[in-house]
Amino acid sequence: MDLQAVGEARKMQLNELEERRLFSYENAKLYKEKTKRWHDQKIHERVFEKGQKVLLFNSRLKLFPGKLKSRWSGPFTVVEVYPFEVVTVREDQSGKEFKVNGQRLKHYWGGEVDREKTSISLKDA
Known part of the structure; x- marks a missing residue:
């Protein structure tokens, strides 16, 4: 070797x-x-302005058994926009205001939101 x-x-x-x-x-x-x-x-950068309608993403909904239930709730009205994507929103029905992270919001483009649960029968008629 x-x-x-x-x-x-x-x-x-x-x-x-x-x-x-x-x-x-x-x-x-x-x-x-x-x-x-x-x-x-x-x-896409989302810019929110006072008086605008928005939808709020509900991340806690995954704990409940409702697979087909939408995770977006609202519409809410933007009251104030702060730096660093902090937005104060007002719930239209109760008038309650709270601050949320702007990343949890998206623009609401109209139409009525039906919050009632509806069941659809899949049986043959």
Whole structure:
């Protein structure tokens, strides 16, 4: 056995492994940048103004058994808009005002919201 040749071969293997690791690191970095750019393109900034109608996302609804029930409640009226996406909204029916994160809101474009539960029979008539 030639220990010198074995040592050189091992060094070559380690260098090759290091090159592959750096290459895969670069590829992962490029992939992350590309996907971030793509996701950022899809984000639309929502600007809320006083008097505007909005819907509020109810994230706690998932605890209740109602798969087909909408998680959006409202409409609410925007009372005040603060910096950093904090919005004060007023419930139209009770007049109650509260502050919410602007990321939980979306614009309401009209139409009546039916809050009553309705059941649909799927039996053949």
